[in-house]
Amino acid sequence: MLVSALIMTSALALVSKFEAQLENARPLEDLSADFLAMLEKGGTLEDAAVSGGNGGLIAALGELPPSVCGHLQLYENGTVVMQANRTGCACDTDLVVMRRTFVAREDSTEKEMYARFGGCYT
Amino acid sequence: MKGFVFTIIFGLLFFLLLLDASIYVSSREGAAVRQATYGRVDRAGYAMDDFATDFMGVMEFSASSDKLNSSNKTRVAFSDTIPSLLAFPGTEFGQWTEFIENDFSNATNQNITINYTDFQLSPRLLVTPYNLTYGYSSLGKNELYLNGSAQVSNYSILIHLNRDINATDDSGWAWSGSATPLYVSLNITDNEGEQILVKNQTSGYISPSSLDRVVLLGDPSGNLTIEAGSVSGYGNSSLHLVPLGLSARLNTTVLLNGTPEMAITVPMLVTVDEQQSNLILYRG
Numbered sequence: 001m002l003v004s005a006l007i008m009t010s011a012l013a014l015v016s017k018f019e020a021q022l023e024n025a026r027p028l029e030d031l032s033a034d035f036l037a038m039l040e041k042g043g044t045l046e047d048a049a050v051s052g053g054n055g056g057l058i059a060a061l062g063e064l065p066p067s068v069c070g071h072l073q074l075y076e077n078g079t080v081v082m083q084a085n086r087t088g089c090a091c092d093t094d095l096v097v098m099r100r101t102f103v104a105r106e107d108s109t110e111k112e113m114y115a116r117f118g119g120c121y122t
Numbered sequence: 123m124k125g126f127v128f129t130i131i132f133g134l135l136f137f138l139l140l141l142d143a144s145i146y147v148s149s150r151e152g153a154a155v156r157q158a159t160y161g162r163v164d165r166a167g168y169a170m171d172d173f174a175t176d177f178m179g180v181m182e183f184s185a186s187s188d189k190l191n192s193s194n195k196t197r198v199a200f201s202d203t204i205p206s207l208l209a210f211p212g213t214e215f216g217q218w219t220e221f222i223e224n225d226f227s228n229a230t231n232q233n234i235t236i237n238y239t240d241f242q243l244s245p246r247l248l249v250t251p252y253n254l255t256y257g258y259s260s261l262g263k264n265e266l267y268l269n270g271s272a273q274v275s276n277y278s279i280l281i282h283l284n285r286d287i288n289a290t291d292d293s294g295w296a297w298s299g300s301a302t303p304l305y306v307s308l309n310i311t312d313n314e315g316e317q318i319l320v321k322n323q324t325s326g327y328i329s330p331s332s333l334d335r336v337v338l339l340g341d342p343s344g345n346l347t348i349e350a351g352s353v354s355g356y357g358n359s360s361l362h363l364v365p366l367g368l369s370a371r372l373n374t375t376v377l378l379n380g381t382p383e384m385a386i387t388v389p390m391l392v393t394v395d396e397q398q399s400n401l402i403l404y405r406g
Contacts, residue, residue: 033168040175078225100172101226103179103218108209110180112221114229 028096031068032117035060036100039072045115048082049074049104057084070119076111094118166397169232173222173392174403180218181263182207185247185256185403189381195275196378198249198386200256204263204365204372211261215242237391247403248387252378265364268376270330270357276377277350277361278307278325285340285368287312290320294335297326304330304359306350310338330359344368 039045044056057072061084064070069089074082101114178184184201208214219236227234246257252273259265268277287310307325310318317324320336328334331352338346344367353360363370388401 037168037171037175040172046179075225075229078229099226099230101176101222103176105179105182108207110208110214110218112176112218112225114226116229 025096028068028119028121029098031065032070032096032098032119033100035064035070036098036115036117039115040100040102045074045100045102045113046104048084049076049102049111049113050106052082054082054084057082058087061086064119067121068119069122070117073116073118074113075116076113081113089122091118091120093120095120165230165232166394169230169234169394170392170397170399170402173236174388174401176218176222177388177390177401178403180215181245185386187384187386187404187406189406190377191381194379194381196252196381196384198254198376198378198384200372200374200376202263202266202372202374204258204266204363204370206261206263207369211263212242215261233393233395235393237393241388241390246389248389249378250385250387251382252384254376254378265362266372267353267356267363268361268374270353270359271378272359273378273380274330274359274376275303275379276305276307276375278375278377279309279361280373281308281310281346282371283310283312283338283340283346283368284370285312285344286314287316287318287338288341289339290318291337291339292320294333295320296328296332296334297321297323298328300327302327302329304328304351308336308348340368346370 039057039060044060048054048057057074061070061072064086069086069091071083071085071091073080073084096117096119098117098119099114100117101112104111104113182203185199187196187198189196215238219238222236223234242261244257245261245263246255248255249271252271254271254274255267255269257267257269259267268274304327305325306328308320309324310320312318318338328351333349333353334351335347335349338348340346344365346366346368347362347364349360349362349364351360352358353362356362361374363372384404384406385402386404388403390401392399392401
């Protein structure tokens with residue numbers, strides 16, 4: 001009986017390590033990375049930085065899958081210069097954060113910036 | 123006796139449960155290690171792609187390629203503007219690398235370094251395995267060259283100039299009367315949309331081992347010199363463009379013999395955490 005009890009206790013101790021996987025961040029990380037790459041290569045980030053308007057960013061956020069909520073911030077010299085949130089939702093905590101650099105050209109100069117995307121599942 | 127048998131049976135069942143749990147826990151720990159390793163490599167790969175896109179933006183340049191399997195050739199296309207439109211291209215390039223190594227590195231908690239000393243001295247892209255170089259005299263892009271590669275069979279260049287061209291010195295250009303290994307197409311327009319002909323032609327064969335030169339004279343000033351064939355310092359089957367006092371938008375397509383796996387790289391060593399590579403603009 002004592003041996004059985006010991007075995008049972010050990011088994012329960014190991015079983016207690018089981019945990020349900022509530023949210024898998026990996027697919028959202030991949031989606032965030034692709035989203036930022038698409039925004040840079042399509043010129044949306046540069047257009048927003050040059051024009052000073054966040055309409056293009058809000059429109060792009062609206063194209064994300066319905067199960068994803070997110071917000072974008074553009075940084076220049078370490079400071080947020082523009083922000084855009086997906087309409088109709090908000091993340092209490094960002095499950096993933098992804099950043100991507102881009103170059104914004106104005107006449108014969110350019111500025112180095114990066115975009116930060118924070119996202120979660122709705 | 124019965125109690126003893128029950129104890130043995132339950133003991134075995136608990137042992138199996140224990141074994142099962144142990145296997146599950148160890149497999150989860152293994153998966154966590156794999157996830158962490160893949161995550162780091164993925165992050166580095168993503169950063170490299172990010173920097174490659176930035177690089178093309180800083181250099182006002184893009185490159186792409188596709189394979190023409192039916193004719194067993196590879197087509198490489200470059201879109202460019204010469205000279206650089208930036209007022210201080212060297213300074214801007216330095217600021218970009220500094221931004222990556224400091225601001226972005228700190229924001230992403232990645233250890234990033236870019237060694238561009240060699241590239242700064244000789245800015246160029248390498249098309250491997252063709253031994254083709256697409257390069258500039260400086261970061262200001264005051265001269266553009268494509269060095270000779272025996273695999274080049276065709277240069278096709280669309281040139282749009284920001285000046286009116288009112289005269290052309292094409293006395294140094296000779297289209298070949300018969301087929302040669304090098305075919306050149308020059309589709310040149312000036313700022314009024316007028317097409318500029320070279321010896322009354324836009325395309326034809328030239329000798330890859332002799333120098334052909336044409337100078338387009340801008341009004342009121344400026345000129346563009348185009349050299350093809352055996353260009354001094356670059357070898358046979360080369361191309362060399364020198365703008366002086368004017369600007370040219372270029373779409374250059376190069377046809378190369380064969381369809382091996384190829385890559386367009388920049389000899390600029392980028393290190394992201396423990397991953398190190400030259401900047402790759404295209405691979406396929």
